[in-house]
Amino acid sequence: MPPIVHGFRTLTLCLPLLLAGCATHLDGNGPVATPALPEPVDYRVERLAPLPYTPAEWPESLEARVLLPETREDRLRPAALLVHGGGWQRRSPDDMDEIAERLARRGYVTVNVAYRFAPEYRFPAQLHDLQQAMAWIHERADEWRIDSDRIVGVGYSSGAHLVSLLGVSGNVDALSEPYGGEHARLAAVLGGGLPSDLFKFDDGRLVVEFIGGTRAEKPEAYRLASPIYHVDADTPPHFLFHGRWDGLVPVDHATDFHAELLTQGVESELYLQHYRGHVTSFLTRDSAIEAGIAFLDRQLREEASSTVLTQTPPTQYATQAPVPSSDLSVHADARQP
Template sequence: MARATRGWWGLVLCLPLLMAGCATHLDSNGPVTASGLAEPADFAFERLAPLTYTPPDWPEALEARVLLPDTPEGRLRPAALLVHGGGWQRRTPDDMDEIAERLAERGYVTVNIAYRFAPTYRFPAQLHDLQQAMGWIHDRADEWRIDTDRIVGVGYSSGAHLVSLLGVLGSNGPLTAPHGGDHARLAAVLGGGLPSDLLKFDDGRLVVEFIGGTRAEKPDAYRLASPIYHVDADTPPHFLFHGRWDSLVPVDHATDFHAALLTQGVESELYLQHYRGHFTSFLTRDNAIEAGIAFLDRQVQEEEPSSPLTRYATQAPVPSSDSSAHADARQP
């Protein structure tokens, strides 16, 4: 009995280590090989007091938390728009603070925003909030030394849905906000637990309250609000991470979206976390976020200056021929 108890506790103690290494990391060529990263940048950063990013006539005053990295003077920096999850109707930017700090340490100006919640505000109100935030970032680009061609979107769950939808729609179509829509283009997206196709949900409360009706009542709105139906060759690169045991947003939202991106020739990486559900995927996100930030770094890397100011970019990864620890499990 004592031996069995010791074996059980050994398994419990080892489970976090097993979970940390159990993932499948794929791109268009299959399993991703490991990258030998250069010494990561570790910039100090300034934390600004919360700032209102919406104009006075916006339906609700919304705040942004901004981190400014201490990068060399005279150099433009990439920026990241961060959007929290919560089913489009709860949670706060607190959830994204740690990820924002990681990005700031890598040289990104980070803007971690609040947005309007359903059911008080229906789709596309939340997308308009993100478009307004992008216009606000552009307005402050000179002050904060932001390269507006290198703004990325980062989110989890409903936040990932919103940044991806911003990425696939940009400033086109009927969903453009009255302020800031012309500046809505993202350079890349990092999204976890992303609901890419709202038509797959069986009229669950959160989606119905977000859209304002069931699939039968508002099929066009469901399709319009689903990133997967807007993918084309101009869609920005996406890094997707997702728990295989996710029962709230099933894993086929990620695998199907990844396949749709690759079909259109869009760069995409898929990082599947084994033995993780929707919430544990976010709570144990470290390896996925590190891989995702490396992906973002590659998208915003600039080889040649393209403005009077030298563009700042984090050090690009150095390829390695070693087999990846994240390609050790079955492919989807």
């Protein structure tokens, strides 16, 4: 094998390991320290055939992929609702399968869902899909031994946007009706590449087709669809990870949202991945997801002590986050994971 080819292959194999250590992990007190935590559990997992989670009268039949961990029969389990990205109009639950299995092996019942796509279906149709998914999970809580007070949302890109919006929807009547309610409440959110403020996008195609108009044409819809404007003390804790070089959803979406969560007294951790853009931050997500699962575990452990949860230590970093910005950013028409 020519030396240059061998060197390229070696770099390709090593790059994820090199990038894994290039991150900044912050909470409300600054850099996150590495706690002493027990070894993670690794449960066997039962994979159910895809199940429809929408009722017969729903505009489009949608399916969920469910994984059930083989945990002790006398204990309720936490659950995770997983939502894929794709600019609200492409991709599939395939993108979240690996994360779902990782969570299931840690003791979470995982529900990885499809949702309706823009531009055929516009906001808030996608939020209504997630609210229906939550109602469906609650209906099966006894059958699957789910602790319905410990359901978390996990997503990337537009999927992260939707689970975060679901997390704040209980605070806003216009978002919680007619499909919201107490069953839609999340205990915590793990979101990567999250578009938190749709006003920051310069009327790019994906956002305009999701909302059904420009910022000037539909300002109230943009405000309703932006999680950052609905944060209050009842907002669930958030773990945010984001690439510093993200040109599709610039990093100020994460830094500004993290700052607003903390201002409102909501627990939040921010995991900034250096030298990565929107796609590469998802492809090299391993360390961020591990730190995020540890965050979820801590939140759920505070809710109840009846379920054995994994504690996977995050890594300690010490560099400062970028200064939040109010500048508008350009929403490119690129593929999203």
